[in-house]
Amino acid sequence: xxxxxxxxxxxxxxxxxxxxxxxxxxxxxxxxxxxxxxxxxxxxxxxxxxxxxxxxxxxxxxxxxxxxxxxxxxxxxxxxxxxxxxxxxxxxxxxxxxxxxxxxxxxxxxxxxxxxxxxxxxxxxxxxxxxxxxxxxxxxxxxxxxxxxxxxxxxxxxxxxxxxxxxxxxxxxxxxxxxxxxxxxxxxxxxxxxxxxxxxxxxxxxxxxxxxxxxxxxxxxxxxxxxxxxxxxxxxxxxxx
Numbered sequence: 001x002x003x004x005x006x007x008x009x010x011x012x013x014x015x016x017x018x019x020x021x022x023x024x025x026x027x028x029x030x031x032x033x034x035x036x037x038x039x040x041x042x043x044x045x046x047x048x049x050x051x052x053x054x055x056x057x058x059x060x061x062x063x064x065x066x067x068x069x070x071x072x073x074x075x076x077x078x079x080x081x082x083x084x085x086x087x088x089x090x091x092x093x094x095x096x097x098x099x100x101x102x103x104x105x106x107x108x109x110x111x112x113x114x115x116x117x118x119x120x121x122x123x124x125x126x127x128x129x130x131x132x133x134x135x136x137x138x139x140x141x142x143x144x145x146x147x148x149x150x151x152x153x154x155x156x157x158x159x160x161x162x163x164x165x166x167x168x169x170x171x172x173x174x175x176x177x178x179x180x181x182x183x184x185x186x187x188x189x190x191x192x193x194x195x196x197x198x199x200x201x202x203x204x205x206x207x208x209x210x211x212x213x214x215x216x217x218x219x220x221x222x223x224x225x226x227x228x229x230x231x232x233x234x235x236x237x238x239x240x241x
Contacts, residue, residue: 005032005088009041011053012093015102025091026050038078038092039067042104054103062220065155068095069104075157075218078104095160108156115172119199121179126190138187149182149228151221158215158225170204174215174225177206181228184235193239201236209233 007030014023028045039057046053058064060079067078070093072086083090094100099107115121158174165171172180180200183189200206209229216225 006030007032007041007083008089009045010089010091011045011103012091013053013103014100015054016100017102032083036083038071038081038083038090041083041090042078042092054101054105056105063153065108065153065220068106068108068155068157068160068220069093070095070160075160077155077157077220080220095156097159097165098156106156108154111156111159112154112175115176116179119172119176119179121183123183123186123189124191124195125188135188142185142187146182146185149178149185149223152178152223153221155220157218157220161214161218163212163214164208164210168204168208171208172200172205174209174219174229176200177209177229177232178223178225180205181232184232193235197236197239200232201240206233206236 009028009030010025011028012023013026015021028049030041030044033040039060042053042055042057046055055069055078056066057079058066062077062080065077068075069078070076070091071078071081072091073093075095078092092104094104094106095108098111101107152175154175156175159165162171162173165173177200180196183191184193184196202208206229211229213226216223219225
């Protein structure tokens with residue numbers, strides 16, 4: 001058996017609530033174990049080396065999005081990143097754009113809540129629903145298509161990997177456009193095409209996207225963001241004519 005690798009973990013440390021603290025790098029050395037993920041690495045550091053290290057986790061299964069961070073400059077999830085696929089020196093930093101709690105811990109809640117309120121990401125109905133009546137039947141193919149875009153976990157990786165987002169704070173990003181595509185597909189939503197055009201048919205929406213596709217490259221759920229953005233762009237061009 002080969003000798004276990006020694007990992008050098010460089011972490012950007014900073015507590016924004018401490019007026020005397022400044023952003024700085026801190027390095028920890030960890031012995032790699034079989035099947036080790038960055039989630040395990042960070043827990044080992046906090047348990048054995050520095051219990052003040054701040055980072056987030058909930059599910060450990062890549063479905064909550066809590067552990068999103070920059071790994072060697074690339075947005076991803078710590079819980080699903082195997083150290084065996086990385087070099088022995090690894091650099092970790094918090095995702096940009098979102099509110100920093102401390103170290104690798106960020107708060108995406110305010111940003112995502114504001115986006116959902118801005119885009120009104122809920123089903124709009126013109127009449128009061130009769131909850132004793134079953135919903136109209138939906139074709140399985142359409143249900144599958146809606147489910148495909150509804151798998152977004154709001155981890156923020158696509159936001160951090162978006163070039164347009166770095167230049168335009170009002171850009172809704174792939175996560176916002178994906179939500180619009182989801183509700184535009186849903187036959188239960190009573191909004192018409194002009195309503196969607198008002199929301200994203202502008203430079204802060206589909207026409208602000210530079211098609212760099214960094215969002216799809218870093219999406220941990222492999223969502224078809226490229227095709228949905230292209231679909232919305234064609235749709236908005238037709239409506240705007």
